[in-house]
Amino acid sequence: MHNDSHFQPFWFSEALKQESDNTVNVLKDDIQTDVCIVGGGYTGLWTAIQLKQQQPELDIVIIDKGLCGSGASGRNGGCMLTWSTKYSSMKKLYGEEEAVKLVRASERAVYEIADFCETHNINADLRLNGTLYTATNKAQQGSMDGVLDQLSKHEVNSWQQWQRERVQQDAGSALHCEGIYSPAAASVQPALLARGLKRIAEGMGIKIYENTPMENISTEIPITITTPEADIFTKKVVLALNAWMLEQFPQFKRNVVLVSSDMAITQPIPDKLHTMGLKDGKTVIDSRIFVHYYRSTSDGRLMLGKGGNYFSFGNKISKVFDSPSRYTALLRQSFNKLFPSLEKEKFAATWTGASDRSTTGLPFFGYLNDNPDIVYGLGYSGNGVAQTWIGGQILSSLVLEQDNEWSKCGLVSGPKGSFPPEPIRWCGAMMVRDAIRRKESAEDNDKAPFWLDKQLAKFANAAGKADKA
Incomplete structure (x- = not known):
């Protein structure tokens, strides 16, 4: 049964009400698979679907600690935007040619997702x-x-x-x-999109286990992922945990806020x-x-x-x-x-x-501890509804070890830059946040903001706006 005892954000509870079958598959027995994707939100689902489209014979398993889409994917504002407004920061990070490519890819993603929903009958408004x-x-x-x-x-x-x-x-x-x-x-009803992608993935033969958190990962061969009741032995792993990545992989603690x-x-x-x-x-x-x-x-x-x-x-x-x-x-x-x-x-x-706001305001992808069999992506910075389609292209290319525009993409660089350690980071964030509030309030009232507030606000501006989540 779906667990309705705790708080559920508006979109997600609306989406669940529309599902006639509310059984939840929990992993109870050890299994072997080609690819195990940890995280059943947009990134994990798109990666699984794009892998299956390219190699239908692949055995793919997705696990999620809650229900698919119950994280950021099912509770964002449902604004499908592009990276065109981030062109300047992408140019600085990856060069002109790559920035232009990423703008094009992010615009294409909006239409690709719309087409996918139409083709597969996902009614996500x-x-x-x-x-x-x-x-x-x-x-x-x-x-x-x-x-x-x-x-x-x-x-x-x-x-x-x-x-x-x-x-x-x-x-x-x-x-x-x-x-x-x-x-x-x-614009889209984000939870209906996530649940729709889950339904299509299952229809393609991808096995999905919900309420099945990853408790541990052993990187010996075969890679073993431990869940509360069973182990998964897998050749490849995709970590698509976004904000939840930080709970299990502290090495990313300073790369996102x-x-x-x-x-x-x-x-x-x-x-x-x-x-x-x-x-x-x-x-x-x-x-x-x-x-x-x-x-x-x-x-x-x-x-x-x-x-x-x-x-x-x-x-x-x-x-x-x-x-x-x-x-x-x-x-x-x-x-x-x-x-x-x-x-x-x-x-x-x-x-x-x-x-999960990265230092650049853009997501980053890579190999966990340089292990070619474990790939990850996170840091969408509140601008991920359309961009996770690109995330899926990148991660599926890395899993299949392809040499293409996605695997060579500028975003496949691991984290770029880090925030200061605690408590400096949090105190700094509070100072900048409050300065921005004072600055924007002054501007709303047609007044000149304080010089110091303007300087502090530049710290946030450097990484682009605090986008939609």
């Missing part, structure tokens, strides 16, 4: 209506100009400037004073949204460092999220990440400011997601 990046105060205006110029130079610019009136109309809020639009983006993204959703109010101009599944993102993002659903709900609130000390996955948001007051304040006409609308639910 995926709507290919693009995204609007906006400014909500004078200080944010023009912040994308430099990136857009570079994208245009390489003919990979899918963005267009919209007139202010059109931005306000389509975004359903008069707070936006500028906006650029790209069609290469979508676990930070919350908090979300709220209304009851269905389709008529009101239609009147406001929110007529489709377009995602809307502002230009803050701790970004606001929102979108409507096809049943007429409005979801708003805000990044960069809770920073976990020592990167512990604490209870904060598994309960209603402790920042509901902050969400409410932002919601009322963006949508004054909806001030009286109560939130149907709030929840929190753990985002």
Whole structure:
């Protein structure tokens, strides 16, 4: 049976309600396999599917410590965005040619996922209506100009400037004073996508065991993964644990910061949204460092999220990440400011997601302790809904030992850079977070921020925005 006794984020509980068969397969007997994937979220599922598509004879097993998609995959904002806005940092890290390739790949991923859902009948409320990046105060205006110029130079610019009136109309809020639009983006019910991928994977013959946590991994040959009731003997391992990677592999503790993204959703109010101009599944993102993002659903709900609130000390996955948001007051304040006409609308639910933010704001892939038979990927930094498709391409290429564009991709470099050790890291994060809040509040009120707050905010800006989770 599905375990419903503990808190489940809104999307995930909605997705489970739609499943007619709620039996959970737990691993109880020792097994042998070609590939064992640890983690049944987007990264693990895409990797399994892409492996099976290429080599149908491969025996593949996925294990998850909870239910597939119950981590970040089933509780994010459902904004399928690309890496085009991160072009500058990718160019700095991997060079011009690779950055252009990654922008193209991330845009392709949006369409590939949409096609996959259509072909395989995954009804995940995926709507290919693009995204609007906006400014909500004078200080944010023009912040994308430099990136857009570079994208245009390489003919990979899918963005267009919209007139202010059109931005306000389509975004359903008069707070936006500028906006650029790209069609290469979508919104999706994230848990329905994760559960849909699980169903397709099982249909392809991939064995999935839920409520089956990895307790230990022995890297002798054959590699042995110990679970509470059985051992798995495998030739290859894919570690697709994302934020949970840090609990078992402390060597990554300083390469990512676990930070919350908090979300709220209304009851269905389709008529009101239609009147406001929110007529489709377009995602809307502002230009803050701790970004606001929102979108409507096809049943007429409005979801708003805000990044960069809770920073976990020592990167512990604490209870904060598994309960209603402790920042509901902050969400409410932002919601009322963006949508004054909806001030009286109560939130149907709030929840929190753990985002594994890397030093670069981009994911990284590699071999665990240089072992060619154990590959991993993490650090999507709150921008992974579409990018996990790329993660699956990279990890499946590494497993199959292919020499191709994915295995040679710039992201296959292991972690780049590290954060300072605790408690310096956490204290620093708090100082930067509070400085950003003061700076953005001053800018909202058309005031000049303090010099020191601006300098501290640059630390966050260096790694790009605290994206969606």
